[in-house]
Amino acid sequence: MSASSSQRRLNIDNINPHVKAAKYAVRGELAVRSEEYRTRLAKHDGSLPFSDIISANIGNPQQLDQKPITFFRQVLSLLENPLLLEHEDVLVNQLGYKADVVERAKWHLAKVGSVGAYSASNGAPAIRQRIAEFLERRDGYPANQADIYMSGGASSGVNTLLHVICAGPSSGVLVPIPQYPLYTASLSLLNAQCVPYYLDESKDWATDLEATRTSLKEARANDVDVRCIVVINPGNPTGASLSESDVEAVIELARAENLVIIADEVYQTNVFVGKFHSFKGVLCRLQEQNPGKYDNVELASLHSISKGMVGECGHRGGYFELVGFDPAVQAEIYKFVSIMLCAPVIGQCLVELMVNPPKPGEPSYELYEKEYNGIFNGLQKRAVALHKAFSQMEGVECGEPQGSMYLFPTITLSDKAVAAAAAEGRLADEFYCLKMLKATGVCVVPGSGFGQKPNTLHFRTTFLAPGTEWVGSIVKFHKEFMDEYR
Amino acid sequence: MSASSSQRRLNIDNINPHVKAAKYAVRGELAVRSEEYRTRLAKHDGSLPFSDIISANIGNPQQLDQKPITFFRQVLSLLENPLLLEHEDVLVNQLGYKADVVERAKWHLAKVGSVGAYSASNGAPAIRQRIAEFLERRDGYPANQADIYMSGGASSGVNTLLHVICAGPSSGVLVPIPQYPLYTASLSLLNAQCVPYYLDESKDWATDLEATRTSLKEARANDVDVRCIVVINPGNPTGASLSESDVEAVIELARAENLVIIADEVYQTNVFVGKFHSFKGVLCRLQEQNPGKYDNVELASLHSISKGMVGECGHRGGYFELVGFDPAVQAEIYKFVSIMLCAPVIGQCLVELMVNPPKPGEPSYELYEKEYNGIFNGLQKRAVALHKAFSQMEGVECGEPQGSMYLFPTITLSDKAVAAAAAEGRLADEFYCLKMLKATGVCVVPGSGFGQKPNTLHFRTTFLAPGTEWVGSIVKFHKEFMDEYR
Numbered sequence: 017m018s019a020s021s022s023q024r025r026l027n028i029d030n031i032n033p034h035v036k037a038a039k040y041a042v043r044g045e046l047a048v049r050s051e052e053y054r055t056r057l058a059k060h061d062g063s064l065p066f067s068d069i070i071s072a073n074i075g076n077p078q079q080l081d082q083k084p085i086t087f088f089r090q091v092l093s094l095l096e097n098p099l100l101l102e103h104e105d106v107l108v109n110q111l112g113y114k115a116d117v118v119e120r121a122k123w124h125l126a127k128v129g130s131v132g133a134y135s136a137s138n139g140a141p142a143i144r145q146r147i148a149e150f151l152e153r154r155d156g157y158p159a160n161q162a163d164i165y166m167s168g169g170a171s172s173g174v175n176t177l178l179h180v181i182c183a184g185p186s187s188g189v190l191v192p193i194p195q196y197p198l199y200t201a202s203l204s205l206l207n208a209q210c211v212p213y214y215l216d217e218s219k220d221w222a223t224d225l226e227a228t229r230t231s232l233k234e235a236r237a238n239d240v241d242v243r244c245i246v247v248i249n250p251g252n253p254t255g256a257s258l259s260e261s262d263v264e265a266v267i268e269l270a271r272a273e274n275l276v277i278i279a280d281e282v283y284q285t286n287v288f289v290g291k292f293h294s295f296k297g298v299l300c301r302l303q304e305q306n307p308g309k310y311d312n313v314e315l316a317s318l319h320s321i322s323k324g325m326v327g328e329c330g331h332r333g334g335y336f337e338l339v340g341f342d343p344a345v346q347a348e349i350y351k352f353v354s355i356m357l358c359a360p361v362i363g364q365c366l367v368e369l370m371v372n373p374p375k376p377g378e379p380s381y382e383l384y385e386k387e388y389n390g391i392f393n394g395l396q397k398r399a400v401a402l403h404k405a406f407s408q409m410e411g412v413e414c415g416e417p418q419g420s421m422y423l424f425p426t427i428t429l430s431d432k433a434v435a436a437a438a439a440e441g442r443l444a445d446e447f448y449c450l451k452m453l454k455a456t457g458v459c460v461v462p463g464s465g466f467g468q469k470p471n472t473l474h475f476r477t478t479f480l481a482p483g484t485e486w487v488g489s490i491v492k493f494h495k496e497f498m499d500e501y502r
Numbered sequence: 503m504s505a506s507s508s509q510r511r512l513n514i515d516n517i518n519p520h521v522k523a524a525k526y527a528v529r530g531e532l533a534v535r536s537e538e539y540r541t542r543l544a545k546h547d548g549s550l551p552f553s554d555i556i557s558a559n560i561g562n563p564q565q566l567d568q569k570p571i572t573f574f575r576q577v578l579s580l581l582e583n584p585l586l587l588e589h590e591d592v593l594v595n596q597l598g599y600k601a602d603v604v605e606r607a608k609w610h611l612a613k614v615g616s617v618g619a620y621s622a623s624n625g626a627p628a629i630r631q632r633i634a635e636f637l638e639r640r641d642g643y644p645a646n647q648a649d650i651y652m653s654g655g656a657s658s659g660v661n662t663l664l665h666v667i668c669a670g671p672s673s674g675v676l677v678p679i680p681q682y683p684l685y686t687a688s689l690s691l692l693n694a695q696c697v698p699y700y701l702d703e704s705k706d707w708a709t710d711l712e713a714t715r716t717s718l719k720e721a722r723a724n725d726v727d728v729r730c731i732v733v734i735n736p737g738n739p740t741g742a743s744l745s746e747s748d749v750e751a752v753i754e755l756a757r758a759e760n761l762v763i764i765a766d767e768v769y770q771t772n773v774f775v776g777k778f779h780s781f782k783g784v785l786c787r788l789q790e791q792n793p794g795k796y797d798n799v800e801l802a803s804l805h806s807i808s809k810g811m812v813g814e815c816g817h818r819g820g821y822f823e824l825v826g827f828d829p830a831v832q833a834e835i836y837k838f839v840s841i842m843l844c845a846p847v848i849g850q851c852l853v854e855l856m857v858n859p860p861k862p863g864e865p866s867y868e869l870y871e872k873e874y875n876g877i878f879n880g881l882q883k884r885a886v887a888l889h890k891a892f893s894q895m896e897g898v899e900c901g902e903p904q905g906s907m908y909l910f911p912t913i914t915l916s917d918k919a920v921a922a923a924a925a926e927g928r929l930a931d932e933f934y935c936l937k938m939l940k941a942t943g944v945c946v947v948p949g950s951g952f953g954q955k956p957n958t959l960h961f962r963t964t965f966l967a968p969g970t971e972w973v974g975s976i977v978k979f980h981k982e983f984m985d986e987y988r
Contacts, residue, residue: 078619097579133564330847361816
């Protein structure tokens, strides 16, 4: 006989209220419901009007049949089983491993050691050195391995940074809206203040400096100690890349207003329109051009193996680089990450492979290049197809696909639809997305999960799923929905 | 020119005070100093009186040359590069992969999918099912995969549990002293109360129920809302396995006092003396024998791939099982883990291999058994040798090695040594361990890093390092230290 909840020590009314307050829609009710449907589909009982679940709710490329990059996985197979290196001839002559695969694996085993051992808390020094070299090539400015902290995906890096930055209920962080809900969820857990600043949908989701300044001023007027501004560039869920002058403007704001910058740059290679401008690169240039003026700016920029053409989410690898931080604060960051011991070591090795892939002329280069471009072009093609479908849908507006892995269309729903949602105690976009899932098996995330301006509705969909059938099913569902609630 | 710390936004006086308050000695000053020495040794400048650093501060077997278990790593190599399965004949006939390795890899690829994809937030369902089956075999009672949550090592599981259990500064958790400092550090971060209960060194570090009750009573008298008791069994740093009656007594205390039990059972296979009794098994038996009486007990028990004979720390794998938790609380735990997306998937696969290793009669069994026993016997042999050395050292007392990966001897230091430590602003055990590192290259952790009764001193050393030379160097150092401070 199971105990009633009132007799238990822990119940929904006495656990950590900040855990209760945290919201994370990307894996929320819709995702749970879609997994239930997946289980039902596996029973082949014909009870659902579709034959597949399309998980367009989360940027999880390899779940949607994106193939991993061969060079990366060949190296990792040798790190998992170094005994294979005793059969180098078999590897090369019979299994198609090129000489640079073998060489890279030997480098890792010599420099990092067993992937089954804990590394240094902030990541294996040799890998941090390779990341520093990558940053120097990317930005043209020095980077120091001691300022790099490896993490289990970018998420755990964000968790670390917000933990150190937020000092209590009055600490505030400027977060773009719409945003990836990791930020609001983490701030809820820390009982700190999310200070929203709205991106400008009419300008392809660019940063609106005036609106940001207004949010900051209002928060400070309400005694919020605003300490930090988060920028997601390229944007999630928006896909927008900030222009160089937008990046400069954010840095100038941070300097003038004494804000730490967290630059979430995990989509830095997922850019279709414009160009990625790293915060580190722009900051270093500003420092060079304006001696002294930007020396106090504190920047933490994050990267990950989960996105880009790598798409290795399950390996949980990433890092952040700190610029301008107080050494005493860095020591506290080091201690904080040491409590969880270290990031997964095989994921750390994959970060090294991402930042230092095969170069032209090396044996694995040709295949690497082909696979990389194939993934890039596939993503762009699907984004364009999806965008085209949206353009045919009544009441749906969506800017050109710009990058990341998402489209974030506006939907305009009738009063009847809004009323029907309210009657179920739901937000209108949530209601719409649940209906879509039920009719098509396509799981997307309502805009309310990311935040949106009052009286606007959106949804976020990835453009990772192969094929076009699912896109057609969205178009059909939408028409039927609009007809039903006309 | 770098900014002075006062001009920066973040400084040591305004960051999160709970991060500052957290202590984690296992990777603290001594560990950092030992890495500096390692760097100096690599320069071969002859500036140090030893030729190797022995990292006896942390249970990191594969850093100290413990070889991974072949079956595990062969399967993982195929999961990292499934294309190898297109060459099954080469694998089997030329590379020594047995048929059960290939079969297991295919099972994972079919049931889990790509290790580069995010899994379900609480872990891949098929792996949770295998864990449930392992728990049923181990304990003889039912286990449900829906009550299992996979984590990045046990540490992240503890982080999850304490996050949900602690609701504010008045929430308290009973923590054994000495303890693994993850617990005190996590409670500091959460700004919750650590309520220490001292283990009884005179009884091989058994749980002292009377002392525990007294701690609980005192804390409650001081308005601490004590919600939970942590038990580390077998103990870290003590190595002690609780007797069955001790486990029963803790469960009875938890029932009577309405405490959640967190049973940290990561050393469950590292047992030399006595037998491991799982909290789940004993609780189920008590429930069976006393219908109704123990139905309200809430238990979370943790396990990991980092310890035991697996020793795969770098892969960051583990899980916890919940018994008796309110479904609404479990839903909040699910949401909490979903914010960090999922545990590393290759680590999840390794958990499956740990709980479901080759069975007698299967092709890989013989080698698995040989490797497993070799590691177990090696650990025991080194523990005994180290214990013997300690028994020859003046002022050092240490119980028989019982299990885990550690010895935790008492050291009695002279007033002169204590005064010399105080003159440097250090605790006496810290002073002693720093001197040991400087003289021998052996890095151990002072007892103060785990907590110890007032006026007692200890240190913790692993017995993982191969060879006996380092043991001899400790004996020699100790004699010289005792002579110097006589």
